[in-house]
Amino acid sequence: MAIVVPSAHLRVGPSHGANIPRRHGEAYVVGRREVRWTESDRGAACCQFASAYTAINLSLKGEMNSKKSKCTCTLTDDLVVSILSRLPLKSVCRFKCVCKSWASLFSDQYYCTKLPRRPAGLLYQDSNNGSIQIAKLPSGNSEIGTSLSFMPHHENLKLVDCSNGLILFTHGTKSDSPDSSHFIVCNPATQEWIALPDTCPRVNGSDYIAMLAFNPSSSCHFFVFNFQKRRSPHSGVFVITEVEIFSSEDFTWIADDAFETEIMMIPMPHVLLHGVLYLRTVEHSVFAIETPHMYKPWIHRWTFELPGDSCPMNNYIWGCLGESSGILHYMQPNYDGCWLNIWRLESRHQQWSTTHSLSMIDAFGRGALVHGNPFSVDWSADYGMLSFDLEREIVFLHDRVSSKVRSYSIRTGKLCEMGDLPRNSLYYVPYWRKFPVVEEDQYCGSLISMP
Known part of the structure; x- marks a missing residue:
């Protein structure tokens, strides 16, 4: 017809x-x-x-x-x-x-309830056979899947990160540079994958923290941030000495070797908004770093404070960053764990404003959720935060009492058990758009150092 x-x-x-x-x-x-x-x-x-x-x-x-x-x-x-x-x-x-x-x-809060939503779940790697698994939400669609049979069989395939439907892996290879990092980005929904050029060899005694950053609402291109870290001979703590950033648009790594900082990053979860990657730090602040741009000879980075409590007790009740409608959000329990508070960052004044206060007393059915000696810093909490999605009105929590992962509905205030999942499970929603076409000469991308 x-x-x-x-x-x-x-x-x-x-x-x-x-x-x-x-x-x-x-x-x-x-x-x-x-x-x-x-x-x-x-x-x-x-x-x-x-x-x-x-x-x-x-x-x-x-x-x-x-x-x-x-x-x-x-x-x-x-x-x-x-x-x-x-x-x-x-x-x-x-x-x-x-x-x-x-x-x-x-x-839009009104229209999004009328439109079909992508299925969602938590992505994790099985510790026994190394396969990639996904735990669906209770109302998840049966079509969601993470079968990687379309990919060539790489040695030691390891799940690293996930961002808006794309997945980052490391893999073993017979490369001439065994100390380099070998990354693959794949999209299970479209059964596509891209092998990234190798990074620079790591310095002896150093390690790396890798993150995938992708936001399809602003760009069809993704970024991989590879932070090199090593133990400082002066303070004994790990410091970031360099960052390499891969852009799928240019298909090359850009290195910033003048990066040294003692900021202790918490990589998961992170947020990419308007060309800026936002990470939480141990010092109760946000670390922001721009994605590379061909017209800028430097990579701008800065920090700013988080809202909520920053007392030592809350080292055991971590908050996490999120994004909704293009706005940065932050969720954190209060000092006794009885309430989950959500803030949004007002871009005009760069100030945090409260949007939600969620009762964990009603959800867990008990009032004491934090335990410890009032005269020491040895405190523990009954639950920890994994991630949240305000558009779906869902929060993911790790119940340390039962060792289960639970989903909390902001709309109903109810907890639902998702299973015995790892605490480093990653929030996953499928993305059905194909990778942009990469020119053949881009596959020979080299590493460029920033001045």
């Missing part, structure tokens, strides 16, 4: 939007034609409506600017959401990248 939508002559009113067919046999009007609906045509029809939206608006905009059109009607957000809600999940996820106005619908 072919559906013809005249560009700049489509007029849709509220009644037409309500008559978009849902059931087999229903009829609807396109232009002046009546089209009989069949089940096999549903996906194709909705896809054509959705793809026509952008072309129609662009046409209307051009004609109105040239004062050659008298048409003043465009598709409303309600109608766009009504169309998108009828598409298959994978198509909806791809259409999120069509334009900024569509992307904003997925983060």
Whole structure:
């Protein structure tokens, strides 16, 4: 069935939007034609409506600017959401990248409840056989999976990080530089993988902390941050001596060897927003570092304070960073663990404001959640934080009493057991867009040092 939508002559009113067919046999009007609906045509029809939206608006905009059109009607957000809600999940996820106005619908609190959501779960590596597993949310979709059978068999494949549907691995290789780090980034949803160029050989006695940073709402390219660390001969603590940053756009590593700092980073979870990677530190602050840019000869980095309590007792009740609607958020229990507080960073004034206070007393059914000697710093908490997703209204907690991972619903205030999972489990949502095409000459990318 072919559906013809005249560009700049489509007029849709509220009644037409309500008559978009849902059931087999229903009829609807396109232009002046009546089209009989069949089940096999549903996906194709909705896809054509959705793809026509952008072309129609662009046409209307051009004609109105040239004062050659008298048409003043465009598709409303309600109608766009009504169309998108009828598409298959994978198509909806791809259409999120069509334009900024569509992307904003997925983060809008009103519309996001009407649109299909990507399945989600916690990703981890089985300690027995090394396979990658995923524990789905209680309402998770059965289509979610992390089968890596499409990848070549590398030695010692190890899960390192996950970011918005992409997964970072290290692997063994017969490279001539055995002290280098060998990374692979893969997308299980599209069954694609990219082997990154090797990093520089590590200095004796040093180690690295690697992180994958990807935010599809702002760019289709990803970054890998590889922080080199070694023990300081003066203080005895680990210091960061260098950072290498890989950009999938340039397909090369950029090294900043003037990085030395004694900041103790907590790598998981981290957030990439507007070209800046945000990490939490042991000193109850946020460490921010820009992604490399070809027009900047340096990598800007800075720190700023976190909200909430920073007393020694809270070393056992870690908070974590998150992102929602393009805004940095922070979640942390209060000093006695009875409440989870959530703040958002107001970009205009660079100040934190409270958005949620969640009762853990009601969730766990007991009032004493932190234990210890009041005259010492030897404290322990009944639970620890893993990650959170405000768009899905979910928080992941590790119950140290039962050694189980639990999901907490912000909407209902209820806990749900997810199983006996590792504490370093990573939050995973599939991403169905393919990797950007990489030119052949980019595979020979070299390492560039920053001045």
